Amino acid sequence: MLELILETLIKAAIIVGLPLGSIPIILVVERRGAGFMQKRLGPNRVGPFGLMQPLADVFKFLFKEEVEPSHVRPFFYTIAPLIALVVAVMPLAVIPVAAPFDFNGKTIFPEVFHTDLGIFFAFAVSALGSYGILVAGWASNNKFSMLGALRACAQMVSYELSLTTAIVAMIFLYGSNDIHSIVAEQTGYWFGFLPKWGFFVQPVAAVLFLVGIFAESNRLPFDLAEGESELVAGYHIEYSSIKFAIFFMAEYVHMLVLSGLFIILFFGGYSLLPGMELLVGDSALMLTIMQVLSFIIKISLMVWFFVWVRWTLPRFRYDQLMMLGWERLLPLGIFNLIITVLVVHFRNH
Amino acid sequence: MHLTYLANIGHYIPEMLLVVLMVGLIILEATYKESEKNRPYFYITTYIGLAATFIALLVNLKALPLTIFTNSMTIDPFSTLMKMIMVLGTFGAVYLSKINRDIYDSLKSEYVIISVGVLIGGMILASANNMLMLYIGIETLSILSYVLASLSKNNDRSSEAGLKYVLYGGISAGIMLFGMSHIFGIVGTIQFSEMITVLPTLEAWKIAVIMPSFLLFFVGIGYKIACVPFHMWSPDVYEGSPLPVTAFFSIVPKIAGIAVLVRVTMMFFGHTGPMQIGWIGLLSIISALTMTVGNVSAINQKSVKRMLAYSSISHAGVMMAGLVVLSEIGVRSIVFYGITYLFMTVAAFYILGIVQDKYNNDHFERFTGLIYRYPMMAIMMTIVMFSLTGIPPFSGFVAKFNILYALISKKHFALAIILGFNSIVSAYYYLKIVRLMILKKQESDETISHFGFLNQMIITAMTVPVIFLGIFWERVMMLAQGANIFIK
Amino acid sequence: MMFVDVLLTVLTVAFALLTVFSKKTVISAFALLMTLVCIGGIYYQLGSVFLSAIQVLVNAGAVAILFVFVMMLIDLEKYPNNTERSKIKLIITVLTSLVSLGVLALIINNNIDTITVVNLSDSSMKALFDRLFTQYYIPFELATVLLLAAVVAVVVIANNNKQHPGKE
Structure with a gap:
């Protein structure tokens, strides 16, 4: 019993602490990357190449005066950022960073919460993601916040549908919810050089999923929730200093979680990048370390992709967004699902 | 398992036909441009589909009774007869919607599609052999009916009717589910056939717990039939809905609800014991109250539609009275009553629809002096009204007579006397129309347009069974006699 | 693990009571959401893993969102909940609750053997x-x-x- 608690705590510290701790790095990448794409320098004063900028930001948020407006609803105003953060962090519980390995004779699953559900748990819990924004917008007692919150909530609910069709198609293809078996199916190569990644098997589902995760994490081109030019700052107008920081942390963690899920389903998860087997040799410890490293590299590339898209594409208008979600992506997703089911059925018989 | 399913589908053809019809109608409707008023192919497809369903049901009538889909649905003569009544009712309601002005041109096809959906729900309900199928049937019936009730979008009464129906239906469905979950907790199974073997063997404390649960379960069914403590939604909903919808509601959900009530009663309360005494007592009281409340409330009505709504409540009460006897005679009389009730109701609503279209309201006074301008229509209306009251030689009399016979043969004298009194009271408001039509001079010289030969023929065609069943009722009675409920 | 069972049950009942008795409608909506999430947790404790995920995904993540959405759009401060107090209502409520709880206890007692026998290995x-x-x-x-x-x-x-x- 005590062992179980200790093991879970260690895993939680790593698997949850690492993303939370990498938020400053993502911040730097985003701001410098933004500058790079807009042909200007980003923040480069604080520390070498501006690498200490997030530290400065953290200090600012911690020590800034906490303005508590008098017209907000007291309980929900305080709790909204916490809801956003908790719901964003929860799916991390089922994301494994490496294959199960032996330690002192016991098999250890390198995920915090090992369950039958596997990947389904992550999606079930991220369905609750709209509540943080909704409560924030409503508790601010401000028409602009309310508008931003309602738009964000409608957007998240709509894109959840096409996201779910893509996920179900992939789960059907791999035949199991368990993340380890999903990744195991994606190890290996076709024709000797093409990795067996899900992206090459189901490009349609991959594109659907990609669009879906941009919408779920409220990142451009789907960020009308905080449409800076229209709604001032959307649902977090009334929030200042640390609560605002928590919202941003929640958004980045959500982005990381969703990229993690994308990588697991479509890019092989923690399976080794091509060329890395040479480094592994025979030892199991090296294998685990290399798997963790592959995972981190893939997620970093995905995060860079997020930043890249943010500073390239313009924002969608609300009705365009709704039309895209319901009239284009959802039928495409259902069609893809039907084709997948037929192919799997005939493959098995 | 797959082969059994394929074999089972062969027996399930009527419902499959209806599902295919519904989907086909949706696709067909999408091909029409919005400005097209007439949609001939649409209606022809509907009629053909409904006729095919009827024929498939006729074929099923000859087939042996059996349970399909792992015991979740029964196909037996009783359910097939009830389904045939429902299909004919839908046929009449669809034609009524085509010519009536209450359904807007832009919504005529939606009406048909949703009606077919309600019919599917009714057919599921009539064959249910399983608590789950019963609930799915009731929910399909109800959810689509909510929309039908509020189909006149520019009319406030229609939206009010829909809203009242939704609220009432939602709560009743919740209560019924609560009762069903308690029954499941005590008995341990949802299959009706398994419950029959378990129910006689329950201990006393379990019976004390299960009786109120059956009462809660009855709430859902009673709400569908609109019997007395659960009838408050019925007049407002029937009055607010467009006329074809009211005609549809008077037939299909009621017959489906009666079918499932008959099945539940005959199955679970067939063995003597405290449960039977309790249930039969409950049914008798509710039936007596329903007949009385329906009749007495109809006396004061100024609007014919509302009067017909209250009278349909009392007819449902009469059918429940036939159930109290718990035997073959009772079921036979209920089925016969259902058949005659179908024809009388469709004819009455059709004539009312024509009058309402012209005058834009349905007060009693609009029928004044109808016999001088349209003798055919007036005579048909008179026949239908006489039949509804229960005056010989029309079919309404035969139907009520059968129920009375069933009641008296099992010595339920009090209920028989109440039934007789209620028939007398109902004579007042049914014959009020007849009096206005025949004995009063007409208000003005207006004529009803579009009332040509075709409509007159259709009215006659609808009224002929009313007379015919009243005189030559032995053949149909033999058909109803064969309506066995299959218990397995 | 009994502690988690008891905690979830107590939370569910507390949130359900809050839904019914709270005076502000938005708080009722949020309490309904929390009730649904806690019921998902109870499903997990009883062993049905899939059903708990579906409960959270569908009920708490879609149905309750619609409830909360509508409650937020309509300004319900103008229509406070009914605060009529009456002794007879209170007595009848308490009696009915006790009877229902008794019936539920009897039913659960009847079925307790079946629950523990189900083996979801x-x-x-x-x-x-x-x-x-x-x-x-x-x-x-x-x-x-x-x-x-x-x-x-x-x-x-x-x-x-x-x-x-x-x-x-």
Whole structure:
């Protein structure tokens, strides 16, 4: 019993602490990357190449005066950022960073919460993601916040549908919810050089999923929730200093979680990048370390992709967004699902 | 398992036909441009589909009774007869919607599609052999009916009717589910056939717990039939809905609800014991109250539609009275009553629809002096009204007579006397129309347009069974006699 | 692990009571959400893993969002909940609650052996789907038809694109 608690705590510290701790790095990448794409320098004063900028930001948020407006609803105003953060962090519980390995004779699953559900748990819990924004917008007692919150909530609910069709198609293809078996199916190569990644098997589902995760994490081109030019700052107008920081942390963690899920389903998860087997040799410890490293590299590339898209594409208008979600992506997703089911059925018989 | 399913589908053809019809109608409707008023192919497809369903049901009538889909649905003569009544009712309601002005041109096809959906729900309900199928049937019936009730979008009464129906239906469905979950907790199974073997063997404390649960379960069914403590939604909903919808509601959900009530009663309360005494007592009281409340409330009505709504409540009460006897005679009389009730109701609503279209309201006074301008229509209306009251030689009399016979043969004298009194009271408001039509001079010289030969023929065609069943009722009675409920 | 069971049950009842008795409608909506999430937790404790995920995904993540959405859009401060107090209502409420609790206790007592016998050694999802796709297949498909019909019905009601004749 005590062992179980200790093991879970260690895993939680790593698997949850690492993303939370990498938020400053993502911040730097985003701001410098933004500058790079807009042909200007980003923040480069604080520390070498501006690498200490997030530290400065953290200090600012911690020590800034906490303005508590008098017209907000007291309980929900305080709790909204916490809801956003908790719901964003929860799916991390089922994301494994490496294959199960032996330690002192016991098999250890390198995920915090090992369950039958596997990947389904992550999606079930991220369905609750709209509540943080909704409560924030409503508790601010401000028409602009309310508008931003309602738009964000409608957007998240709509894109959840096409996201779910893509996920179900992939789960059907791999035949199991368990993340380890999903990744195991994606190890290996076709024709000797093409990795067996899900992206090459189901490009349609991959594109659907990609669009879906941009919408779920409220990142451009789907960020009308905080449409800076229209709604001032959307649902977090009334929030200042640390609560605002928590919202941003929640958004980045959500982005990381969703990229993690994308990588697991479509890019092989923690399976080794091509060329890395040479480094592994025979030892199991090296294998685990290399798997963790592959995972981190893939997620970093995905995060860079997020930043890249943010500073390239313009924002969608609300009705365009709704039309895209319901009239284009959802039928495409259902069609893809039907084709997948037929192919799997005939493959098995 | 797959082969059994394929074999089972062969027996399930009527419902499959209806599902295919519904989907086909949706696709067909999408091909029409919005400005097209007439949609001939649409209606022809509907009629053909409904006729095919009827024929498939006729074929099923000859087939042996059996349970399909792992015991979740029964196909037996009783359910097939009830389904045939429902299909004919839908046929009449669809034609009524085509010519009536209450359904807007832009919504005529939606009406048909949703009606077919309600019919599917009714057919599921009539064959249910399983608590789950019963609930799915009731929910399909109800959810689509909510929309039908509020189909006149520019009319406030229609939206009010829909809203009242939704609220009432939602709560009743919740209560019924609560009762069903308690029954499941005590008995341990949802299959009706398994419950029959378990129910006689329950201990006393379990019976004390299960009786109120059956009462809660009855709430859902009673709400569908609109019997007395659960009838408050019925007049407002029937009055607010467009006329074809009211005609549809008077037939299909009621017959489906009666079918499932008959099945539940005959199955679970067939063995003597405290449960039977309790249930039969409950049914008798509710039936007596329903007949009385329906009749007495109809006396004061100024609007014919509302009067017909209250009278349909009392007819449902009469059918429940036939159930109290718990035997073959009772079921036979209920089925016969259902058949005659179908024809009388469709004819009455059709004539009312024509009058309402012209005058834009349905007060009693609009029928004044109808016999001088349209003798055919007036005579048909008179026949239908006489039949509804229960005056010989029309079919309404035969139907009520059968129920009375069933009641008296099992010595339920009090209920028989109440039934007789209620028939007398109902004579007042049914014959009020007849009096206005025949004995009063007409208000003005207006004529009803579009009332040509075709409509007159259709009215006659609808009224002929009313007379015919009243005189030559032995053949149909033999058909109803064969309506066995299959218990397995 | 009894502690988690008891905690979840107490939380569910507390949130359910809050839903019914709270004076502000938005708090009722949020308490309903928390009740649904806690019921998902109870499903997990009873061993049905898939059902708990579906409960959170569908009930708490879609249905309750709609509730909260509507509560937020309508300014309900003008229509406070009914605060009528009456002794007779209180007495009847308490009596009915006690009777229902007694009935529930009897029923659960009746079934307690079956609950502990169910052995979900292999995946509970497999056990669920074995039953769902063989024995209860037809209710499953008919529920699909029902959902399709309900979608059609809702679109009919909510459709503003068609021209209707003028108001009567």
